[in-house]
Every structure is written in C-alpha cells, then in structure tokens.
Amino acid sequence: MSVVESPATRPAAPAPIRPAASKKRKSDKTPWLLAIPALVLLAGLLGYPLVRMVVLSFQNMRLRELLSGATPPWVGFDNYTKVLTDSVFWGVTGRTVAFTIVSVLISVVLGLSIALLMRRVTRGVRLFMVVAMMFVWALPQLVAAQIFRWMTDSDFGVVNYLIDKIPGVDYANHSWFVNPWQGWSVITTLVVWAGIPFLAITLNAGLTQVPKELLEAATMDGATPWQSLRNIILPILKPLITIVTTLSVIWNFGLFTQAWVLRDGHPEPSFQTLATYSYTQAFGQSRYSLGSAIAVITVILMLGVMVFYIRQMFKIGEVE
Template identity: 80%
Template sequence: MSVVESPTTRRTGGSTPHRAPRRATRSRRSRPGAATPWLLAIPTLILLAGLLGYPLVRMVVLSFQNMRLRELISGRTPPWVGFDNYTKVLTDSVFWTVVGRTVGFTVVCVVVSVVIGLGIALLMRRVAYGVRMLMVVAMMFVWALPQLVAAQIFRWITDSDFGVLNYVLDKVPGLNYQNHSWFVNPWQGWAVITTLVVWAGVPFLAITLNAGLTQVPKELVEAATVDGATPWQVLRNITLPILKPLLTIVTTLSVIWDFGLFTQNWALRDGHPEPVYQTLATYSYTQAFGQSRYSLGSAISVITVLLMLGVMAFYIRQMFKIGEVD
C-alpha cells in the first residue's frame, strides 16, 4: 500500500513543518482605545493632586522651616532649619509615648472589631432572611452616623452627672456609680473611647464579611459536617482560608482608620484631651495650633504619614493580588 506524498511532505523530508506560534494578542499599548481609561481618569487625578497633593507638599516643606505666629501673621517666609524639627520630635520621649499609645490602641481596636464583626457575620448566615435584613439596616444606620455625632452621644451616655450609664450601674446592688467620672482613670477613659470606635467600625466589618461568607461553598461545609468536623474545625479549615484575602483587606483598612484616631477622643475630651489621651493625630494638632509650633506639628504629621506608608503599601499589594486572582 503506497502513501501519496504531498509537496509539503516531500519538501520537509516526511515530517510536519514546525512553525513558530504567532502572538495571540497585541500589546495593550497598541490596542485602539487603550488610552481611554487614562484620559477619563485625568480629571480625577488632577482633583486629587490639588486636594491632597498640594497640602502634603506644603506640609513637608513646612516641616523643614520654623513657622511661628509672627510669620503666619506677617506673611514672611519662615527661616529654614533643616532637620531640626525632626530631631526635636524623634528625641522627645513624649512623642514616643504617644506613638506607643497610638499603636496599642490600634491593635486592641482592630482585634476586637474584627473578631466581633466576624462573629456577627457568622450569626447573620444562620438567622432567617428577614432578621438578617433587619440587622443590615440597623448596622447601616450606625455606620452612616457621623463620628462627631456618635462621640457626642457617648459623651452624654457617660456624663458624670446625667449619664444613663452611671444611672443604670448605680441601680446594681453593691455598685456606687453616682457622679462617677469615666475619664479620671485612663484605663476607663480609653475603654470608653475603644468602645465607641469598635461600635462604629463593626457594621462595616460585619456587612463586608457577611458578603464574603456567601462565597463559601455550602457543599464543602456539608461534606465536612458529615465527616464529623466540629463547627470550630469547619471555621478554621474551610471558612477562614476562603475569607483570608477579604479578612486581610478589612483588617488593613481598620488599621488605617484607627491609627488616625482624632474625632472620638477630641470630642469626648471637649477639645482639650489630656496628655494621657493624646494620639498622634491630636498630638500633632495640639503642637501646631494649640502651641503655635506649626513646623513641629508638620514634622509630626510627616512622620505619621511615613509610619502609615507601610500599612498602605501592604493594602495596595493585597488589592493587586486579589485583582490578579479575579
């Protein structure tokens, strides 16, 4: 039986010619309309540069100067002092005490908020649909409440003379909370501030994590339950690994928000927080506007931004990683 050779087969010696694969797609830059997203984003970028970029540059420049009240009133250019402001800040023990207090407060708030938010999210998956919607609406109202209004509400609740918290606790046998001031003891005062921050932050965490729990396959959970896995084992080995990217993002966002605490402790202390209630944000504001040391306050703000850059870089990296997975 003979095989009829084609001209192509004869030219290649009986083997199929190997051709280099063509590129499936062109470079993104060569595609028509690739520049359209950038053109549409230009107005937003210009607006952000004006609203955020210019103040940031001015703050950095001011941190290398010695702006005092006389320069502010007269409009004269402040004298340049180089790194003197940063030297004063970084060698000040009070500053490092404030940094430690801010970091400790942030860690406590984030851990408590994430744990409670995850617990509420897990509870929302087990209740009826109507109850779940009622919980979402209630938490949305809490989340939408302005921080200043929420701080004033907590201030009234913990008021030493007319606060409802003292009234309720005073009715408990064996407790005497009549005219009790919650901010004389720093531990009690920070407990009030932490409760306010956690109360305001839990709705976002619970609603977001509840949405993430919808991505956990029910078949996988049911199979693990049939195999004898306990609820804790299901949570640790199935739920948490699937929620890990989302948990990382909401935790990082909570760190950014709580690290910049200002409104809550400022309002609860009537605009004059004592040294023991100072955080980096209030400490910078107090140095700049309370003592007219504007350049020193700018230096503290720049250092705060630098401390937060690592957290923000981690957050952006996680966002890109999730985008690549999607």
Template identity: 70%
Template sequence: MHAVESPATAPSAPAAPSTPDKPGARVPRRRRREWTPLYLALPALILLAALLAYPFGRMLVVSFQDMQLRHLFSGATPPWIGFDNYTQILTDGVFWSVVLRTAVFTVVSVAISIVLGLAVALLMGRVSNAVRVAMVITMMFVWAIPQLVSAQIFKWMVDADFGVLNYLIDKIPGVDFANHSWFADPKQGWIVITTLVVWAGIPFLAITLHAGLTQVPHELREAALVDGASAWQTLRNIVLPVLRPLLVIVTTLSVIWNFGLFTQVWALRDSKPEQEYQTLATYAFTQAFGRSEYSVGSAISVVTVLLMLGVMAFYIRQMFQIGDVD
C-alpha cells in the first residue's frame, strides 16, 4: 500500500520567472543593451538636426512657393502655390530620366567600387608589410585629394587636344584617337565620370575592408585549406560571411555618396552639364540658379532627400545592429 504524501512533503513546483511588472522594477540588461547604441548616437543626431533644421526647413517652405529673382531683391514674400512645383516635376519626363540616370550610375559605380575595393583589400593581405604600407600611403594621398582637383586632373587627361589618354591610345597601331572628344558620346563621357568616382572611392573601401579581413579567424581559413577548399570557396563561404556587416555599411555609404554626385560632373562639363550628363544634384542646381526657378529646384532637392531617407535609415539601422552584437 502506497503512502499518500502530505502537502508538506510534496515537491513544490518551480517558481515562475519574475517579470518587471511593478513600476520600480529594474529593466533587463538585454533591453538596456539594445538601447545603448541609440543613446551613444543621440548627441551627434541632435547636433546634426540642429545644423540642418533651418536649411532643410527653408528649402521645404520655398518648394511650396513661387519664388522668382525679383523676390530675392525686393525681399517680398513669394506667393504660396502648394504642390504645383511637385506636380510639375513629377509629371516631367526629363525629371524621371534624370532620376533613372542617377540611379543607374549609382548602382554601376558602387558595384565596381566594392568589387575592386575588395580585390585590393585581399591583395593587401598577401603582400609584404613594406608593400602594404606603401599601398596604404598611396591610397591615403588619393583619398586626400579634393574632388574638384581630381576632376580637373581627369579633365586634362582626357582633353581632346592635349590629353595624355588620347596620346597613348593613338600610339596603338591602327587606332586613330587624335583630337577625340570623350564627352561627345554620353556613354564614353559617363565611362570617364564613373572611372573618376571609382578611382576616388577605392582607397576608403580597400583600407576599410582590409581592416575587416584582419578579423577573419585564421584558423577557419587553414581548416578550409586542409579540407581541400579552393580560394573562391574560402572567399565565398568563410570570408564574405564574416565581412557581411562591414560590406553592408560601406556599400550603403557608397550609395549615399555616389547618389549625390555633383562636383565631378560639374567640373568635367565646365559648369554647364548637358542634358545627358545631368544628375539629381546638378539638375536641382541648374533649375534653381541657372534658370532662376528657385522653388522648382527646392522641390527637386526635397524629392532627392526623400529618396535618400530610406537608404540613410537602412544605414543607421545597420550601425545600431552592429553595435548591439555581443
């Protein structure tokens, strides 16, 4: 006959985990850690908002007005026309062709920059220390050159009359490149512009990605080699997964920078870019200050900012996620 356990001797059920339901309960450490990146970035965000609030607010107000040159001289308040400027640009085929051109250039230039930057970073990991230091110093000089100066250098290199590029190509047997104009054909012109942007962007990408490659565990690479993995398999299955957060960050930054292309086009086309070379930045500037349609230019700028907000939000989100990694 089995004895019946008394309530005093019966095993007690495990206690339920306590939850911070009371007002004075402590916030879990995990939750506090999730908010830490935001707290650290908050001072910088407040400073940037303070610096950009008035210019962006003023531009937003002007985009809803009909500001002309006479209003600038007289100081009179321009008439309020609501969404007419936005209706004008959003129904304009030229505007959408500029948007498409800017987007295509951004995708192509960023893709080429990332591939070449990663290739240079991988090369830096295989050369001697002296060669690596020389590469870093050289790329830092390239990175330090102002955009206007580098654009002028490329402009002289591809000059139709005295450019060294035409001179070298003309030396190839059977090729006649004397007095060749690279910008007469928009495709060739955009090749020059893209080459300039990629050349200027590789130093940042290569040095940053090389720093990321140093964080790839050497044991993983050795294990892959022992298992018979090829160099491509090691890169695809080991290196790239480790570099993925960093690749997302530098790609997003490159998209933001290249999408706002202005200086290179403006300098290479002598401050008068043709329709085939217009980007969103140059198009807004041309409309505002070239044709004195300040409200239309402001509306184009506002739309450009809205197009970039998604990319910037994605970038900030990735930064916070990286900061939250254990």
C-alpha cells in the first residue's frame, strides 16, 4: 500500500542561500576603518603644515611679523607673480628637472642591471650583495653626504689622491665644485649610489616572478639574452619598473640634503634646486611668503607625478 504525501506532509525544499548584503557592505567599509588612524595621523602631521604654507604664500610674512606675532598683510597672488616672472626660478626649475631625469635614468638602468646580475650569481654571493646594499640603503642621507664631502675634499679627499696617482694627471688640491658639471656629477653619483639598493632589491624580487619556462623556451628557440630581456623580462616587469621609476622621480625631484651638505649649507646659484631655493628664500633672506609660494609651486609640479603613481597602483590592483 503506497502512501501519498500531501503538500502539508511533504518536507519543504531548503531555501536558496543568498549572500548577506549587510556583510558585504561591512566588508567594503573595513579597509576604510583600518585606514582611519593612518589618515588622521597624516592629516595632523602633513595637513596643517600644508594648509599653513598655502595661506602664508598669499601673505607677506616678514621678520617683523614673525617676531611680533602680528598677522601678515594679505597680498593675494603677488608672490606667485614674482616667482613665475623670475628668470632665476625658471633656471632652478630647469636644473632640477634635468637632474631628476638624468639621475633617475642612470639609477633605473644600473638597478635593473644589478638585479639581473643577482639572478645569475650563486646564492651566497646574492646574499652578500643584498646585505651590502641594505647597509647602503640604511645609511642616513646626512651621513652619506658627509662621507662624499670628505671623499671629494680639495685638500684631504681620497678621490683626488687616487686620481693624482695616475701618470700624467695632476689632481692635487682640485675642487670638484668650481665647475658646475663636475659638481653635479658628484651630487648625481651620491644620489644614484644611495638609490640603487632600493631599485636593485625591488627589481630582483620582481624577477623571481618571471617564469623560468619562458626563458628556457626562448633560449631553446635561439633567442639571445638581449631578445629575452626585451621580449619577456621587460614586459613582465613593466608595471614594477613604472612604479619604482615614479617613486625615484618623486624622491630625486625633492633633492635637498645632498646639495645642501656638499656645499656646506651655502649652495651656489648653479647648485640650487627647487627645495634649496625655497629654503634659501624663506630662511636665508627672511622672505617667508615667497619661499612658501615656491614650495607650493613645487608641490603642484609633483602632483602630476603623484597622480600618475596612484593610477598605476590602481591599475595593478585591478589586474590582480
């Protein structure tokens, strides 16, 4: 005898499982909640000084107002007009841009070359290279600049001593900063030397993501090392190279410590960068508002690079 199940006695089908919208919304807010402490700290440390600097650039702060605490008179865009119509400012800007391009190009090429070399040496040699570069990277900029200043000193510099040992070359008491080209070569060498560890170690980490099968297949097909580099390695490393290059541009464009220390706190006009020029105008000549205007213009020039860097970061995040 068969028993016919009625709709009332038939077991109900399990309800379809649906993702909870509330949990998704909460998970979407989690990154922002975690970032709030860092954002508050950045707003306190960087936000107020930046706003104060912008306000000061529209005023005429002099030593009298600084000592008395009086409110500086409002001058509008006069400071920006003075800066943008000053040929000295544009000369400093061009010099800063030229230095940035040259130093970043040399740094990236040497950093990539060392990273490629690290993939071909033994593990022990690679470890030694990493440790040595970490020591260079950890060295404070002020200390590194002082070392280079001693090495290129006209009286006691070891560089002059070694070059003077070459037959037919007289470098005794030679000053590297009499000629701007030689002086900038010293500054550029210092900046490149300090920047290579970051680039080499980062690019070496990126090279570990290059599939060995592709390189082996290319070699079996008769590809030269240059062809493998151009057609396999560089396309894979392109996002990483773009990011480290952009970061190097941001760091080198704000050059201050190296030029300032190597010139003993008094950089000549031919060794001025936007950072040192702004500082000199503000604190060397007590033209605080003019120095603030130069700093604001420098920040605006860097905004384009920073926007490009942020866009690249978002693109990499979308790919992943």
